[in-house]
Amino acid sequence: MKASIYVTLKKGVLDPQGEAVKKSLHVLGYDNVDEVRMGKYIEVWLQNSNPENAVRELQEMSDKLLANPVIENFRVELLEGE
Numbered sequence: 001m002k003a004s005i006y007v008t009l010k011k012g013v014l015d016p017q018g019e020a021v022k023k024s025l026h027v028l029g030y031d032n033v034d035e036v037r038m039g040k041y042i043e044v045w046l047q048n049s050n051p052e053n054a055v056r057e058l059q060e061m062s063d064k065l066l067a068n069p070v071i072e073n074f075r076v077e078l079l080e081g082e
Contacts, residue, residue: 001046002079003058007067008039042066051078 009015018036025033044061048054058076067074 001048001051001054003044003046003054004077004079005042005044005058005062005066006039006075006077007042007062007072008074009037010071010073013071039072040066054078 009018015037017038021038022033022036025036044058046054046057048057055076055078058078059074062074062076063069
C-alpha cells in the first residue's frame, strides 16, 4: 500500500526558501507570482492492508518524525491501488 504525505509550513511561519524562489521567478519574468511556499512531499510504502490502521500509523509517523508539528502541517493520502 502506498501513501503520500504532504508537509507544509503553517501560516505565519517565515519561508526564506519560498522567498528566494519567488525572487528568482520575478527575475525570470514571472512578475505575477505573489507568494511561494515550499514544502515536502514524502512517499511511504506499507505492508499494512487495513486502511484505518495505515492512516493512523502514517499520522503518527508524520507527527513524530516526518513533520515538525510546531511549524508544519501535514496531510496524508492513502493510495490503495498502487
